[in-house]
Each structure stands twice: as structure tokens, then as C-alpha cells.
Amino acid sequence: MSSIRRISRQVDVGGIKIGGGAPLILQSMTNTRTTDIPATAAQINRLLQAGCDLVRIAVPDEASASAFGEIRKLVKVPLIADIHFDYRLALLAIENGADKVRLNPGNIGSFDRVKKVLEAAAKRKVPIRIGVNAGSLEKKLLYEKGVSAQALLESALNIAYKMEKEGFYDLVIAGKASSVMQTIEVNRVLAKETDYPLHLGLTEAGLPGAGSIKSAAAVGTLLAEGIGDTIRISLTGDPLQEIRDGLVILRALGLKPPGLEIISCPTCARTNGDVETLARRLHSEFESIDSTLKIAVMGCEVNGPGEAREADIGIAFAKKGGGLIFRKGEIIGKTKDAYKTMAEEIWGLIGEKSKVESQMSEERKSRF
Amino acid sequence: MSSIRRISRQVDVGGIKIGGGAPLILQSMTNTRTTDIPATAAQINRLLQAGCDLVRIAVPDEASASAFGEIRKLVKVPLIADIHFDYRLALLAIENGADKVRLNPGNIGSFDRVKKVLEAAAKRKVPIRIGVNAGSLEKKLLYEKGVSAQALLESALNIAYKMEKEGFYDLVIAGKASSVMQTIEVNRVLAKETDYPLHLGLTEAGLPGAGSIKSAAAVGTLLAEGIGDTIRISLTGDPLQEIRDGLVILRALGLKPPGLEIISCPTCARTNGDVETLARRLHSEFESIDSTLKIAVMGCEVNGPGEAREADIGIAFAKKGGGLIFRKGEIIGKTKDAYKTMAEEIWGLIGEKSKVESQMSEERKSRF
Numbered sequence: 001m002s003s004i005r006r007i008s009r010q011v012d013v014g015g016i017k018i019g020g021g022a023p024l025i026l027q028s029m030t031n032t033r034t035t036d037i038p039a040t041a042a043q044i045n046r047l048l049q050a051g052c053d054l055v056r057i058a059v060p061d062e063a064s065a066s067a068f069g070e071i072r073k074l075v076k077v078p079l080i081a082d083i084h085f086d087y088r089l090a091l092l093a094i095e096n097g098a099d100k101v102r103l104n105p106g107n108i109g110s111f112d113r114v115k116k117v118l119e120a121a122a123k124r125k126v127p128i129r130i131g132v133n134a135g136s137l138e139k140k141l142l143y144e145k146g147v148s149a150q151a152l153l154e155s156a157l158n159i160a161y162k163m164e165k166e167g168f169y170d171l172v173i174a175g176k177a178s179s180v181m182q183t184i185e186v187n188r189v190l191a192k193e194t195d196y197p198l199h200l201g202l203t204e205a206g207l208p209g210a211g212s213i214k215s216a217a218a219v220g221t222l223l224a225e226g227i228g229d230t231i232r233i234s235l236t237g238d239p240l241q242e243i244r245d246g247l248v249i250l251r252a253l254g255l256k257p258p259g260l261e262i263i264s265c266p267t268c269a270r271t272n273g274d275v276e277t278l279a280r281r282l283h284s285e286f287e288s289i290d291s292t293l294k295i296a297v298m299g300c301e302v303n304g305p306g307e308a309r310e311a312d313i314g315i316a317f318a319k320k321g322g323g324l325i326f327r328k329g330e331i332i333g334k335t336k337d338a339y340k341t342m343a344e345e346i347w348g349l350i351g352e353k354s355k356v357e358s359q360m361s362e363e364r365k366s367r368f
Numbered sequence: 369m370s371s372i373r374r375i376s377r378q379v380d381v382g383g384i385k386i387g388g389g390a391p392l393i394l395q396s397m398t399n400t401r402t403t404d405i406p407a408t409a410a411q412i413n414r415l416l417q418a419g420c421d422l423v424r425i426a427v428p429d430e431a432s433a434s435a436f437g438e439i440r441k442l443v444k445v446p447l448i449a450d451i452h453f454d455y456r457l458a459l460l461a462i463e464n465g466a467d468k469v470r471l472n473p474g475n476i477g478s479f480d481r482v483k484k485v486l487e488a489a490a491k492r493k494v495p496i497r498i499g500v501n502a503g504s505l506e507k508k509l510l511y512e513k514g515v516s517a518q519a520l521l522e523s524a525l526n527i528a529y530k531m532e533k534e535g536f537y538d539l540v541i542a543g544k545a546s547s548v549m550q551t552i553e554v555n556r557v558l559a560k561e562t563d564y565p566l567h568l569g570l571t572e573a574g575l576p577g578a579g580s581i582k583s584a585a586a587v588g589t590l591l592a593e594g595i596g597d598t599i600r601i602s603l604t605g606d607p608l609q610e611i612r613d614g615l616v617i618l619r620a621l622g623l624k625p626p627g628l629e630i631i632s633c634p635t636c637a638r639t640n641g642d643v644e645t646l647a648r649r650l651h652s653e654f655e656s657i658d659s660t661l662k663i664a665v666m667g668c669e670v671n672g673p674g675e676a677r678e679a680d681i682g683i684a685f686a687k688k689g690g691g692l693i694f695r696k697g698e699i700i701g702k703t704k705d706a707y708k709t710m711a712e713e714i715w716g717l718i719g720e721k722s723k724v725e726s727q728m729s730e731e732r733k734s735r736f
Contacts, residue, residue, distance in 0.1 A: 040637075058636040058638050135677055147677065181592075184592055204675060204676060206629075207647055207648060209577075212580065213616045214616060216580075217587075217592070220548075220586075221585075221592040223585075225589075236665075248578045252549075252581070262578075263546050263573070268426040276604050276605045298572075303504060307501060307571065310515060
């Protein structure tokens with residue numbers, strides 16, 4: 001990553017650092033009932049296994065606040081309590097061990113109430129995220145400025161400055177909209193105007209696919225400009241997809257260590273074999289493997305090995321059928337069974353250790 | 369879009385302008401055999417219908433060059449000939465009516481050969497795209513600089529300057545890598561160092577999903593910085609997906625008129641209904657409809673209507689079952705059958721005209 005990162009203050013969320021030069025933190029949020037303690041804990045563990053760094057949980061009522069405490073004991077990751085409307089739920093969440101509290105200035109009510117949360121948070125060194133959403137702005141701001149980057153900015157800064165007056169600086173700020181451009185704009189200004197760590201994401205991005213692409217455009221742009229300390233890719237559905245897509249973005253920008261990557265050409269009139277089917281089979285077979293291998297599937301022998309020179313292992317389909325197998329751009333052999341040879345080569349490179357750890361993928365393999 | 373766009377020279381590709389303040393141009397490339405004229409023409413027409421502005425076709429041999437000419441007569445869009453290795457194929461493509469020629473400086477050979485292409489191109493006012501790929505750099509550059517943004521830049525500029533000396537300025541430049549950061553870096557410098565229109569994209573991005581996300585991060589970042597005049601999202605598989613994903617990126621950045629958009633919340637412990645299923649059903653039902661409607665599917669009645677205030681029509685699932693239907697944030701009714709009511713409301717808004725035009729979606733509808 002060649003861009004210079006904006007260095008913010010650092011906050012400590014139960015041992016995980018956000019900002020101040022710390023590695024980018026990837027978040028998600030549970031969508032189970034918080035009061036369903038086993039289901040919520042299980043979802044958190046799946047998120048962690050997929051590469052999630054921090055998990056947020058909605059605390060919509062008292063029962064959820066106390067469940068939050070139970071879940072906190074069951075999982076090995078700091079937990080963030082997501083609070084709307086009722087400041088007393090924030091107090092309860094802090095009592096129950098919340099490592100960070102998200103408040104929405106658009107609906108949390110008078111600052112006198114927020115002050116009580118600040119006191120409790122300061123006592124237990126719990127950072128607060130000011131989470132402003134385009135859809136839940138204070139009525140006054142909404143009336144004056146409409147849904148705009150400026151309104152998001154003012155909403156966040158108004159409450160941050162009030163918190164500072166109370167001596168509270170342990171803040172993360174987020175300004176989210178479902179508009180990519182508004183999200184980019186508000187964060188560019190927040191990055192200039194404050195030294196707080198910034199939490200990036202779109203709200204209501206939608207389903208995986210279009211939602212992932214919009215999120216990548218917004219979050220990717222900001223990260224590539226050096227802005228952002230933690231991200232959440234909000235997608236409708238299983239939150240695991242948020243982690244998969246978030247990792248693609250962070251790895252693509254060099255902000256997380258690389259994982260297994262399959263590159264493949266878009267195919268054209270020169271293509272000799274079924275690039276798509278092979279790429280999909282290898283993806284299914286190896287996607288969950290913990291490895292940094294770069295695998296290439298290329299459609300022609302003329303461009304293929306060169307175009308995928310940096311791949312650890314690759315195949316270029318040949319005009320006369322079958323394919324050329326190459327490593328780091330050097331042809332090492334030919335094959336008539338592209339999938340079998342590639343899978344064997346990749347398993348060989350991954351080594352015996354990972355093979356055992358990945359028995360789970362056997363089931364998927366048998367589908368083919 | 370608030371960023372200031374870089375204003376480049378403008379080129380004219382068979383009547384379609386690239387650069388110089390023209391609207392962003394969305395490209396794709398056929399992956400049929402070019403010599404299969406009906407299949408290639410059919411694919412081009414599907415791409416156009418999906419929103420593609422310009423289509424590129426590989427011309428790997430003489431038979432393809434002459435097929436290019438036939439296809440050119442069958443479709444209503446300017447066509448770009450993609451040339452590697454053999455400059456004579458570029459000459460043939462120009463003879464056969466190519467509206468633009470893409471040359472790869474990494475494999476086109478000596479500049480004396482390129483000069484012949486320039487002469488033919490100048491005579492017919494055919495612009496040339498210098499398409500540099502990280503995987504097919506000239507050997508000398510590759511040896512000296514490795515695969516790097518600097519090598520991509522030098523490869524592009526070396527040949528551009530030679531072309532300028534010949535009085536040829538009718539150029540588009542592209543510097544592509546499978547690395548997001550290299551692609552961002554080379555284009556940031558090209559944007560500063562030249563006034564040519566820039567064609568953006570990753571090479572070998574891979575399958576839709578991760579490939580789309582990486583492309584959105586690279587292309588989105590550059591576009592949000594005001595850089596880029598035409599884009600291609602290279603994905604393995606049906607090129608239609610390139611157009612769908614490209615449109616999401618361009619619309620998200622305000623660079624294409626909006627289309628039908630479904631926003632939906634990521635769901636959390638507050639969610640009352642099956643947001644994901646409803647969002648997916650509405651997506652299947654309406655994705656191909658030509659409309660600018662913004663549709664919202666929200667999980668709770670407390671945040672929902674407000675968070676999706678800008679939606680033309682939305683639903684917020686209610687605690688007691690069913691959902692509240694809202695328009696522009698105002699609740700207009702209740703429903704027990706979320707899908708039926710939403711589908712009816714949306715068809716109503718779309719109106720009778722579009723309804724007839726979209727009979728094709730009837731089949732999809734019947735699946736539910």
C-alpha cells in the first residue's frame with residue numbers, strides 16, 4: 001500500500017486497537033436474537049473463524065443487555081453493544097461487560113442522558129462509537145440540510161465536541177449513508193477535521209453482489225486515500241458474507257495479509273478451454289483453505305503463462321486440448337485432465353498439514 | 369458526484385466520445401469465437417441491451433478480421449478490435465471497419481510495424497488504445513523494473529511518446545494489473561503525466577464476486593478521484609455480468625443515470641421478518657426492469673421507514689407480524705403479505721407501459 005495512512009488517535013476495544021497505526025480492523029454484526037445466547041455465540045464463532053476481528057451485537061432491550069453479558073463470557077472476542085433510543089441500555093451493556101458502545105446521535109436523545117453513558121464508559125475505559133446514519137439524522141439537521149454529507153458531518157461533530165467538553169476523547173466516528181458519494185464525502189471531511197479513528201461502511205447496501213460492489217467502491221476509495229481504521233461491509237443475509245467480502249477489499253489494498261487467491265482471465269475468442277468451470281471448481285475446493293497461494297486459470301497458451309507470471313501455480317488451456325501447467329510463469333508440464341492436475345498440484349503446494357485441517361472441504365469436493 | 373473530473377482530450381469511436389467531459393463509457397468484450405458471426409452478434413446485442421456502450425472483439429487471426437467486418441454490419445454499436453502480436457491483424461481490422469484498435473505494446477513488436485498501423489488509423493480516423501498489462505510487459509522493462517506500476521507507466525508512455533512524434537494523438541491509454549494498488553498507482557500517474565483519456569480496469573480479476581469487489585475497489589477509487597473515461601470490469605464467465613457490475617459502480621458514483629435499486633438493511637437482533645428472502649424475491653422480479661425506482665426492505669418498524677426515507681416504496685417488518693408500507697418515509701398502510709403487497713405497489717409505480725415491456729419477467733415471477 002503506497003498511500004500514506006492517516007494516523008488517528010488510538011482506542012482500545014478490549015485489547016484490540018483501532019487507529020493510531022494499528023492494522024485495519026474488520027467488523028461484523030450478529031443477526032440472531034441477542035437473547036438466543038447459544039445461537040448468537042455460535043454465529044460469533046463462525047465470524048471469528050472466517051477472519052472477523054470485532055463483533056457488534058444489537059441490544060434492543062434489557063433482556064438483550066443481560067444476554068450480552070452471558071455471550072461475552074462464551075466468546076473470545078471483544079464485543080460491541082449497538083444502542084439506539086435508550087441510553088439506559090448503554091449503561092446496562094457497559095455493566096454487562098461491553099468492550100465498546102455504539103450510540104446513534106440521531107436517536108439517543110438529550111445530551112444529559114449521553115453524559116451518564118460517558119461517565120460509565122470513562123470509569124471502565126470503554127470507547128464509544130458515534131455512529132451517524134443518513135437515515136436517522138436528528139430532525140433539526142434533517143430539516144435544515146436534508147440527507148447530505150454536510151448533515152452527517154455536523155451530526156457527528158456536534159456530539160463529539162460536546163463529549164470532548166466532558167473530557168471524553170475515547171471515540172470512534174462513523175458517518176454512513178446508502179449513497180457511496182455521501183459516504184466518501186463525509187469521511188474525507190471527518191478525516192481532515194478530527195483525529196479520531198474512523199469506522200467505514202455503507203448503510204443498507206443491500207444484498208451481496210450489488211451491495212458488495214457499492215461497499216467496495218465507497219470503502220475502497222477511502223482506504224486507498226489512507227482514510228479509515230475499521231470497516232464493516234453491511235449486507236443483507238448471513239453476516240459471514242460481510243467478512244468474506246471485507247477480506248477481499250482489505251487484502252486487495254494490502255491492508256490484511258493475503259489469502260488464497262484465484263485469478264482467471266475474462267476469456268475471449270482466443271480461449272481454448274472452459275476457464276469458468278475450472279475456476280469455479282478450484283474456488284469451491286480451496287476457498288476455505290488457509291493459504292497464501294496465488295492460482296491462475298488462463299484461457300490460452302500464448303498469453304496465459306506470461307499474464308499470470310506471479311501465480312504460484314497456473315494452467316493455460318492449449319489450442320490442441322488440455323493445458324500447460326506453469327509455476328511463476330515457467331511451464332513445468334502438460335495435462336489432459338486440467339482439474340485433476342491442478343487440484344493435485346495445489347494440494348501438493350499447500351502441504352500435508354493444511355490438508356488435514358481442511359477435511360471440511362472433502363464434502364464439497366465430492367460434489368464434482 | 370462532487371469530485372472534479374480530470375478533463376482529457378476527446379477521442380471519437382464511431383460516434384461515441386471518450387474523454388473530454390463526455391459521459392463515462394462502459395465496455396465489455398465478447399468471449400464467443402469471433403468467426404462464429406451469429407453467436408458474436410447475438411452476444412453483442414445482449415450486452416447492448418444490458419447497458420453496454422462499446423464492445424471489444426478479439427482478432428486473433430485473419431479469419432477473425434474478416435468476420436469482424438461482417439459483425440460490424442450486423443450490430444448497432446461501434447466495435448473495437450483487440451490485437452496482440454501481429455500488427456497486420458490491426459491493418460486488416462481497420463480495413464474491415466474497426467472503430468478503434470487496441471494494441472498491446474508488450475507484444476506488438478518493433479515500432480516500425482506500429483507506424484504502419486498509425487498510418488492506416490490516421491487515414492480512417494480510428495483511435496488506438498495503448499493497452500498495457502502487468503502480465504505482458506516488454507521483456508526489457510520486466511527485467512529492469514519487475515511487475516510494477518512504474519513498469520506499466522513506462523511501457524505506456526514510451527509508445528505514446530513515439531506515436532506523438534509521428535503526429536498521432538488519437539489515443540486512449542490503459543494500464544492494467546491484477547493488483548488493485550498497482551492499477552490505482554499507474555493511473556494516478558498517467559492522469560497527471562498525460563492528457564489522454566484513460567481506460568480503467570483490472571486484468572484477470574477472476575470470478576464474479578471477489579473479482580467484482582476487487583474491480584470496484586480499483587476502478588471506484590480512481591473514478592471517485594475524478595480519473596477515468598471508460599471502464600471495463602473483466603470477469604471470468606458471461607460478459608453480461610461485467611455490464612451489470614460496471615453499472616452498479618458507475619451509478620453508485622453518479623456517473624450513469626440511476627437504475628432500479630433495492631436497498632435493504634443488514635438485519636440484526638431487532639429484525640422482525642425475513643428481509644433477505646423478500647429482498648431476493650423483489651430483486652429477481654424487478655432486476656431487468658428499466659426504472660429508477662428505489663425500493664427498500666427493512667427489518668424493523670422503529671428504524672425502517674426513517675432509515676429508508678429516500679425510497680420510493682418500502683416495507684418495514686413489524687413486531688406483531690406483517691409490515692408497514694411506506695413511501696418516501698411516510699407510512700401509507702399495513703400488509704400481512706409482504707411480497708404480494710410490495711410487488712403490486714412496485715408494478716403500480718412502474719406503470720402499465722413498463723409492465724408490457726417487461727413480460728420477460730413473468731416467467732421468473734411464476735417461480736415463486
